[in-house]
Amino acid sequence: MPELYDLTLEAARELLLKREVKVEELVLASLERIRVTEPQVSACLATREEEALELARDMDREGPAPEKILWGLPLSAKDVFCLPGTPTTAGSRMLENYRPTFEATVLTKLREAGAIIVCKTNLDEFAMGSTTEFSAYKPTRNPWNLARVPGGSSGGAAAGVAARQVPGGLGTDTGGSIRQPAAFCGCVGLKPSYGRVSRYGIVAYGSSLDQAGPLTRTVADAGRILSAISGPDGKDSTCSNLPVPDFVNLASRDPRALTLGLPPEFWDGEFDPAVREALDRALAELRDAGVTLKSVSLPRVPYGVATYYILASAEASTNLARYDGVRYGFRASESSELAGLYRDSRSKGLGQEAQRRILLGTFVLSSGYYDAYYKKAAQIRRLIQEDFVKAFGEADFILAPVSSIPPWPFGAFTEDPLTQYQLDVMTVPLNLAGCPGLSLPVGLGADGLPVGVQLWGPSFGEQGLLEAGSLLEKIFPPLPAPPLK
């Protein structure tokens, strides 16, 4: 039998239900794996050893509950999900000592499905970043090469899943924060349609863009977690009332009946040679399997980065206005007047990147600039959404690269924010359109680092997306485990 920490969610579930493995053993294996790999990858901000083991023992006493689709399975949660009794920092000094009094709906749903949250994972502060370098606590390292970034902002979640700390994790994706770290760490990552999953109890960044979703090692496992967290929520009016299809029992797809659209706006661009070679190999494998590949244009995606950073920063500046040092979070105590208390608490409690986005957001929303930037970006957002609707009339799904370059060394872009923003060009359009996207590995590049692709589907089309993703997963070669000690 493989090591317990090496099991996928589906494999572990089978053993749990047959009582060949106890929940406690599985949770202990996960905690032990965290202990061994954490000095190398730094994926976690907190572990929940006592709570997780107590829950596991209770479950073992009560016996298997097969109707719960995640019964007894250990998972991680990015540290933006409010979990009562556990610090929820959002990677910020501002929330260093914050302990929520309420639970994020997605965590309630995971708990009700039988999952056990064993750790909270690292991220860029308030999910603003693509590397975890903007975490106020520590950077997470890429399990494939510890000198490289794991991607972000859900970098802790991706690195932890790749390092076999947990078989699955929950992240959030505002502009690629699930899909890009999944690609950088060789995992599967799914950003659901906007409105598929409740945002209640998630520390807010860009409220019209944020969605929670799974990071796993297989597409089927991503579907299982998505099944558990989807559905309407009376606590989030942007959460859709549409019925949730079955994401667990997926139909198999015939490659000869699948047409993927390749936007030339991405595929014709410049790539790092190792990434290009891995992507070309993947396209050849798809063609050999009988999948039809055709060029489908998304003419406005080249404007995605500018549009996204205007809208996301505007929403961030509004959302982060709540951090004032009064009701919760960090307070700089020296000021004797109210405005000074706000200013001192925010300036000291918020990091450089969060402050930059607040400044940008304040600027694009301020009178005199509102129409030229904020309104203009919102208009282009509609055009980008229209491009997506049109593209799905020409192909079943869109196939896009995730990044034109491999995971980069630490510090490569921290002093060059504009370039770092521009690297998000292949992930942000999806959030603007509100559509679902699945990132999955196609193999390793010549540099030994994972390379991923994204499959984009029409709004609320996650079922088809997962079916197609399962097919692609079988066509691409499986990744080995990363070379950790």
Place this chain on the structure above:
Amino acid sequence: MGADRQTVLAMAALARLDLARGLAPEEAEPRVAKIASEFSQIVGYMDILNEVDTAGVAPLYSPMLEPQLPREDEPRPRPQTDAKAAAILEAAPRRSGRFFVVPRVV
């Protein structure tokens, strides 16, 4: 259109941020200059949106295709507010009895 140092300082004041907080005067100026230069570069890049003709295009502020109906307005029993309020106050960096404490405003 770029954004100059004055604009950045004005935005910081609106957003209740002190960009030079905790820095000695000789460090403060280069820091503000660096933030302003990066800000100006980013805003300058955003001007590429002017290439797109948006005349007559309605802005899209949420990607939801179907509007959500509000839930029924059904009365529910009042929650246990005292325990909840105490737990919420527990998170306040300074409190006094049932109140948050702020510097004197009047």
